[in-house]
Amino acid sequence: MKIGIVGTGNMGRVLGLALAERGHQVFFGARNIEKARQAAQIGTSNTFFGDNQQAAEFGDVIYYNPRDVCPADVLSNPDVLNGKVVVESHNGTVPSDFSFAPVVESRAETLQSQIPEAQVVTAFNTITQEIFEHANRSLDGLNIACFIAGDQPEARETVAQLVASLGFTPVDCGELRQARLIESAADLVRMLLYKQKSPWASFSFTKIPPLQPSRLGGRQASSLTRATTTGSSQ
Ligand SMILES: NC(=O)c1ccc[n+]([C@@H]2O[C@H](COP(=O)([O-])OP(=O)(O)OC[C@H]3O[C@@H](n4cnc5c(N)ncnc54)[C@H](OP(=O)(O)O)[C@@H]3O)[C@@H](O)[C@H]2O)c1
DSSP: OEEEEESOSHHHHHHHHHHHHTTOEEEEEOSSHHHHHHHHHHSSSSEEEEOHHHHHHHOSEEEEOOSSOOHHHHOSOGGGGTTSEEEEOOOOOOOTTOOOOOOSSOHHHHHHHHSTTSEEEEOOTTSOGGGGGGTTTSOTTTOBEEEEEESOHHHHHHHHHHHHHTTOEEEEOOSGGGHHHHHHHHHHHHHHHHHHTOSOOOOBOOOOOOOSSOSSOOOOOOSSOOSSSSSOOO
16 A cells, blocks of 8 residues: 655654555655655665655645644645545543643544545544554564544554554544544553553453453343443443
C-alpha cells in the first residue's frame, strides 16, 4: 500500500518506518524537507520524502500528524485528500495535575469536519511512539489493543489491516464519534504512564471464553437504568 505521512513528527516517523519495514511504500512529508529526508533515510527501503503536499498526493492512506492544524493550513491543495483514508491519533496535552477535560468533540471529528470528503479514521491514540520500536518484532502474545473509529467500515478495515501488520490488535469501535472515548482512554493511559514514569505500557483488549453455566448466580435483572437492550448498565 502507498502511505503518505503528512508531518514527520514523532508519530509520523515511527509509524511510517514500521510500515515501510512491512513492505509498504511510505512517503515522508514535512514543512522542513530535511526532517522528512532524515526520517526516510532511517528506513532501509520503500521510503521517499518531500513536502507535505507531495506526501498527501502520494498516499492512498494518509497519516495526518499535525494536531489542531487544519489541512487547509498545511497543504496547498487539501482536496487531494478527498476519498482517501486519513488516519490520525490526536490527543490533547496532558494537564499538570491530570485534570483532563471531558472530550465533547474529538479531534478526529474536528478533522473530519475540515475535510468532509476524506475518510477520517482514528487509531494508535493509546500506543506510545516508543512501543512502535517493537513493531514487527516482539509483540506476539502481548495483545496490544489499537482502538479504531471511523464512519466508513471499509476505511476502518483498511486501517485494521495496517494495525495488524504491525503486530497490534485492532479493536473496531465503530463510528467516528467513538473517538471521544478513545481520546479519553488515551488520557487514562497517559496519566498512568506519567505516574509510572515510563512509556512502556499500553492497554490490551482480551476476549474471555464464556463460562456456562454461571457459578455465581449469573447476571440478574437490575433496577438500574439500562443503557442498551443488550449491554449492562454497570
Ligand atoms: N508521541 C506519542 O507517543 C503519541 C502517541 C499517541 C498519540 N499521539 C498524538 O499524536 C499527535 C502527534 O504527536 P507527536 O508526538 O507526533 O507530535 P510531534 O512530534 O510534535 O509532531 C507534530 C507534527 O505536526 C507538525 N506540525 C505542527 N504544527 C504544524 C503546522 N502549523 N503546519 C504543518 N505541520 C505542523 C510538525 O511539523 P514540524 O516538525 O515541522 O514542526 C510535526 O510533524 C498528538 O496529537 C499526540 O497527542 C502521540
